[in-house]
Amino acid sequence: MIADGSLGEPQKDRLELVEKIHEVINGKLVGGGSPYSAQNMIRWVRAMFVWAETSDHHLNLASLEKTYLAWCDSLVSRHQVTKDLSQRSAYTMGAQAGDVFDTVLERSTPLVTTTRLRMPTQRKTARGVKAEKQNLEETFTFGHFLQDICDALTTETVLRGSLPVRIPLRLGGELVEWSGYANWKAVQHHLENEPRVSKKGRERRNHRKSLAKFKLREAEGTLRTRYPLANRRCEAELLIFIGQTGMNFAQAHKLKLRHFHYASHLDGYLVRDRKGRRGGDVLFEIFKEYKPHFERFLEWRRVLFPDSELLFPFVRIGGRSLNRHPQFSLRAVCKDLGLRFVPPQELRNTRVNWLLRRSGDPDLTAAMAQHGKETLLGTYERPSQQRAMVEITRFWAKNDPTIARTSP
Template sequence: MPDNLASSRLTIPEIALGSRETIWDLSRWLYRGAAGAHHRTVYAEIRAGRWGEMDVCRVELVRAIHTAITSKIVRGGARATARNEVIAMNSFVRWVDGNDHLFESRGVIDAYMHWTDSLVHDVQVRKIFSNKTAYSRARAVGVILDLALERRSAIIRSTRLKQPGAARKVQGARSENQNLEETFAFGRLLQDICDAITLDALWGPSPLRIPLSGGGELLHYSGRPAPPVAPSTCESHIRRFEKRKERFDNDKTLRTRYPIANMRILAELLTFIAQTGMNLAQAHQLTLCQFSYASDVDGYKVRDYKARRRGEVLFVIYREYRSHFERYLAWRRSVFPADSRLFPVFRFTTFVSTPPCFIQIQQACRQVGVRWITPRVLRSTRINWLLRRSGDPDLTADMAQHHRQSLIENYARPSLQRTMGEVARFWRQTDPHLALSSHVKSIAPGECDGAPCTVPDRPRNAPLPDCTRASGCLWCEHHRDIDSQDYVWALSCFRHLKILEMARYRPALGDRVTHPAEHAIDRISRKLTWFQRSNATRRSWVEESLTRVEEGDYHPEWKRLIVAMEGGEG
C-alpha cells in the first residue's frame, strides 16, 4: 500500500464494541472480494497478499463513505445505527464484487440500482426475506451514498423498492380492553419477579420459588443439575446428583446464579421501559449514576447529579415508581458493585450495542399463561394511554420524546371507544333534537323537536315544514329517521299513500308544475334506498315492508287514510 494511503485512517472507533471485537475498518473495501471474507482474519489476509493489490479507483469513494459515517456520529447519530449502516454497506460491496460492478464514484450509482433490483427479485421471486427487510437494507446504504456523493435527492426514491406502510389492525372495543388487561397481567408478573428475587433468594437454595399475586408459583432452576427422572435409578447416580446439587447450592457466586440475576434485571428493564417510555436501545445502555430527583407536576425528573449544574434530565418517572426504582438500585449495587451499567445483563455476546434477549421472561410467561409483551408494544401502550387520557397529541409527543408527526404516524392507534364518545358528544352539542330531554313524535314517520326549520335543498313547490302536514316533515332539518323495522314499514305506507294521491291528480292542460306529492315520493324512495343498501338487516326490513304494502297490510298510523283513499277511487 502506498505511504499516502497507508497513513489515511479508515477506521471508525466511535462505534460501540464488545469485549472481543476489533475496531471497524473500511480499508477492506479497497480490495476486490475482501468484503466477503471473515472480519477476524481479513486484515491478516490482506497483509499476506491473498486479496491482491489495492484498487486505487476505490479510494475516493471509500474515503467519502468513511467521512459520511463518522460525520453522522459526530452530529449526534446513534452508534448502533452507524454499525448497521456499515454492515449493510459491506453486504452491498460483497454483492458488487460478486457481480463485477464498479465500486467507485462514477459507477456506484448504477451498481446500487442493480443491487436494489436483485433485492426486489429476492423478495418477490425467491422470497428470501420481506419487503420491509429489503427496504431497510437499501435505505441504510442509500443514506450513506447520498452523503458521500453529496446528492440532493434520496437515491432510494429512484429504485423499485417502496417503503412498506404500517399495517394497522382494526381496533374494536373488545380488543382495546383485552390489550390493556393483558398488559396489566404482564406487569403483575414482572412485579412478582422483582419482589421475589431478593438478595436472600438470589444466594439461597435452588430451585427459586416465585409466588404469584394471582395464586400459584413460578419455579426457576438457575441451570442447576436436573434430578434423575427414572424411579429405578441406581443409588450411585442419586449420590452423584446429590453431590452436584450440594456443590451448586454452596457456590455463592454469579457463575451459578447469573440466570436468576438476569431474570430480575430483565424484569426491571421492562418495568423501566413501561414507566419512562424510553427505547430499549437507549435503556439497556444507560450507566449507573448518582441520580437526583427533581419533583415535577406528576412525577420526578431524574438527573445525573453534578455539584453545580445537577446535570441534564435523563428520564421522567411517576412518583409511585421511585421507591421501586431505588430498591432495585440498592439490590443492583450489591450484586454488581464493579459494573457501570444500570441494567448489567450477564451474556456472552460480543456486541455492547445489541439489546438483551428476553428468553427467560418469555418462558415465565408461557409457564403462567400470560401473554408476552415486547418492549415496543409496552411503549406503544403507554403512549396511547397517555394520548387518550390527555387528548393532547403535542403533550403526549413531548412526554414520549417524539415529533408530533412521528407519534401520529407510527404509534397512535385509533380508539373505537374514544371515537364513539367524541361522536356522541358532537351530536349532543349540535343536534337540537338530541338536546331535548324527551323526543317528540313527528306528524310524519320519525321524530323531531317540534321546531320546524326548512332544509336548504327543498324543491320550490315542496311543502314547507309547519308541523301540520306530514309531507312537510320530509324537508325539515329537525326531522330524524328511526333505525327500526317499524319506521321503515310506516315510511313505505306513507309513500303508498302519496302514490294514491298522485293517481287521483288530474293536471290542467299545459300545467308543467311538479305536484308536491311527487317530491314526497322521490324523497321517501331515496330514504328506502339508503336503508336497502346499508346492510343485510335493513335490506330485509325494506323487503318485508314492501311485501306488506302489496298484501294490503298497512301500518296502523296510515291504515285509515289509505283505506279511505282506496275506497274513494271506485
Template sequence: MSKILDLTFPALPYGTHEAKFDLASLLYIGASKAPADKVMKSIEAGHFGLPDAKRLPLVQALHDELSAQIVRGVQQVTVKTRIRTLRTFFSWCDQNTSQATIEQVAASYQSWVEHLIQRVRVNRDLKNMTAYRQAQTIDNLLKPCLRLTVGLLSTTRLRVSSKKNRALGAEADKQNLEELFRFGSLLMDLSNNLTVEAMTGPLPLLIKLKSGDVLTEQPGLLNIKIEDSCQAASEKNRFLERRAAIPPHLVFEKRKSLVNLRIEVEILIFISQTGMNLSQAARLKVGSFRYKTDGNDVVVYRVYKGRLGGEAEFVIFKEYVPLLKRYLEWVKILGFADDDRLFPFVYSNKIPVEGSFPTFQGIISRCRTLGIKHFRPMALRKSRINWLLRKSRSPDLVAEMAQHTKETLLHIYEEPHHQAAAVEISRFYRMTDPAVASVGPGMCIAPVHPMMSGTLLDGAYKPDCSTPAGCLFCEYQRDVDSEDYVWSLATYKYLKALELDRSIPSKETKKDHPIITLIKRIDAKLNHFSKSGEPRTSWVIESENRMREGRFHHNYEGLIQLMELAR
C-alpha cells in the same frame, strides 16, 4: 491487500472484550459468515484464500460511508448494527454465488430481497418488519456508494404496511390491552421472584407465576436428572455441587443470565413508569435519591454529597416508589462495585462501551416459552403515551411529559383507538348537530317553522311545535337510537289508544279518527326499530312488556294515570 488497506473503524468505541470490525473481511469469499472476533485470524491463516480484487471499490465505498456516519454522530450502536447487517448481506452473496461488486451489487441486492420475501411469506421464519429493516439498511448504505437518487428498495416487491392506516376496533383495543397486562404481570412476577436469596440458592430455581405457569431457571446447566447423567459417586457430587447454593459475590460469574433477566425486567418497568427512552434509562447512574410528592406523582431527585438540594432525575407514579426502592436495595446487596449504572447489565465483553443497551433476549425467550407477546421499550412508551392521551385528551400536556413536540407525538406515537374515536365523534355531533329537545318523542332540528313530511299520506296531523302529535308528522323530527326513546314512543301510543277508546265516533263523517293515523305513524317507527336487529328488536319487545305491566315512561305516566282514574 488487507494489510495495505485500513478498513477498520478507529473512531468507533469498543468494549474491553468486544470484537473490532474490519471490512477487509468482506473481500474474502466465505469470510463474512465467520465470527467477527475470529475472522481476521482465519484470514491470516489462509483459510479463505486470496481476496477478491473486484470487490475492493465497493468495500472501500462502504467503509467511507460508514466512517462518515461515525463522524456525523450516528450512534455507535446503530453503526455496529449496520455493519452486522452488511456482513449478513455479503454472506448471502457468498453462499449464492452473487457478485458483490460495485457493477453488479444492485442485481445481487434485488435477489437478496427476494430471498427475504421468500423467508417471510413461504418459510415464515422471518417477520416482514425485520426483513424490511434489513433491506432498508443495506439500501441506505448502497445508495451513496452507487450515487443513486432513488434507492434500490423501491425497485423490489418488499413493502411494509403502515400501522397508521389500520383502523382498530373495540376488540383489537381490548386484545392489545390484555396482551399488555399479561406482559406486565409477567414482569412483576419475575421482579418479585428474582431476589438475591432466590438467585444464590440451589438450582433449579422454580418461578411460580400468577397465571399458574412455572418457569424453571438453571443457568449454565442442562435440564437433566441426576440419575440419568451420573454413574459414579464423584460425578454425582460434581453434579450436585454445580447446583448448590452460592455466595452473592459469585452470582455474576455463575448466574449472569439471572442477573441480566432481572435487570431487563426492571428497566422495562422503569420505562413504562417514567416514559424515558431506552438510551436515557441505560445512561442513568446509581446513587442516593430523595422523593418528593407532587399530586399523584413523585419527583425523584439525585442527592449529592455536601449539598442540601438535588437534581430532579425523573417523575414516577406513587405506586412505583416501593418497587424502585426494592430494586435499588437489590443492586446494593449484589455489589456492582465497578459499575455505576442504575441498570448495570452484565455483558460478555466485561466492560461495555458507553451507550451499549440490553437486547432483551432473556425476557423475549421467556415470553416465547409461555406464549406471551413481548413488548419492547418503544412499544411500552407508545402504550403509556396513548394511555395518557386517552385520559387527559391534551396532546400539549402529554407531549411535554414525553419530551416530544406535539407534531412528533401525534405523527409517530398516537395510535387509533375505537373507544376514544367514538367519544370524539359523539362530542363533535353534540357541538355541531342543531337538534334540540322537542315537545314530542325524539329531537327537533327545525330552523324556523315546522314542515309537513313529504312521505306522509292524507289524514296526517298538521305539523306544529306545541303538541307531540304535531312533532311526529314534521320533516324536522328526529328519532333517537336508544331504548328510552322506544319506551317513550310505546307509552305515547298507549296514551293515544286510551284517548281513542274514550272518543265518540261522529255520525256525519266516515273518515277514520285522526288518532288512528297517529298510531299508525308510531307503529311504523316501532316496526322500523324492530326490524333493525339487536339490540333494537329487544328494545321494542321490552317496551311492549312494560305496557302490559303498567310501567309507563315518565313523560306520559301522569296523563295516563289521570285518564284511567277518570274512566
C-alpha cells in the same frame, strides 16, 4: 488466500470508493451515530457489492450511481417477481445503502428517491373495544409476572437461597429457577427418587457425587454461580422501568447509576441527578406509585453490584458490551408458561396510548412521552374505535342543531 494469490489480483480501481465508504461510516460513528445503524449500513453495502460481482457490474466511484440503480431494480424484481423479499425489506436495504452513497457522492437529494423502491404505506386499523381490552389485559398480566419475579428474588434469595428457587405466580403455577445449573434435570431426578435409589454401589456413588457437586454450587453464595438469578431480576426491572418511564430501550439499558433526586410533578416525579446543578436536565419521569419499587431495586443492586456504575448491571460471560442490546431470556420462560412476552417497544406504545386515552390531550401526552405531537400521532397513536365513538358523539352533541338546541 491473499498471500498465495487464490483471490486474484487486487482490484485497485475500487480503492477510492471503498476508502470513501469507510470514511463515511466511520464519520457517522465518531459523530455519535448508532453502532447498530453502522452494522446495517455495512451489511447492505456488502449485499450490493456481492450482487454487482455476480452480475458483472463495475464497482468504482465513477460507476457507483449506475450500479446502485441497477441493484435497486433487482430488489424491486425480487419483491414483485421472485417474491422472496418484502417491499419494506427491499426499501430498507436500498435506503440504508443509499444513505452512505449520498455522502460519498456528495448528493443533495437522496439516491433512493431516483429508484422505483417505495416505502409501503401503513394504514392504521382501529382497535375494537374487545381487542383493546385484551391488549391491556395481556400487558397487565405480563406486568404481574415481572412483579412476582422482583418480589421473589430478594438479596437473601439470590445469594443464599436454596436451589431451585420456586417463584409462585399470580397467573397460576410457579417459575422454577436453577440459577443456570446445566445438570439440573439429573439433580431433580435424584432428589425426587432418593428414597428409591438402587442399592448398587456404582449407582449410589454416582448419586452421591452428583448431589455433592450441586450442594457445593448451592452453598457458594456468590455471583459467580448466582448471576443468572441476578440477571433474571435485572431483566424484569428493566422492562418495568421502560413501561413506567417510556424510555427508549437503547437508552435505558445503558443508564448509569446516579444520586437520583425526585421533584414532584403532576401525578409523579421528575428524576434528576442530585449532583447536577439545580434545575438541571430531567433524566426521566416516573409515576408516584413506582418510586418505592424503584428505590427498593436501587438498594438491591447496590448490595449485589457495589462496583458497577450501570443502573441495570447484567452479568455476561466474557463481559458485557453496551453496543449490543441485552437479550431477554424471559422470552423463552414466557413461552414455556404460555404467557405472551411484551417487548420494550410495545410496552412504550401501550403506555403512550393509555395516557392518551386517559387524558384525551395529545399535547400533554406528547410532553409526558418526550415526543413531538406529530411523532406521537403519526407513529405511536393506535386508532381506537371506542375513543372515536366518544369523540363523534361529543362533536354532534355540540354541533347538531337538533341535539344542541337550548329551547323546545
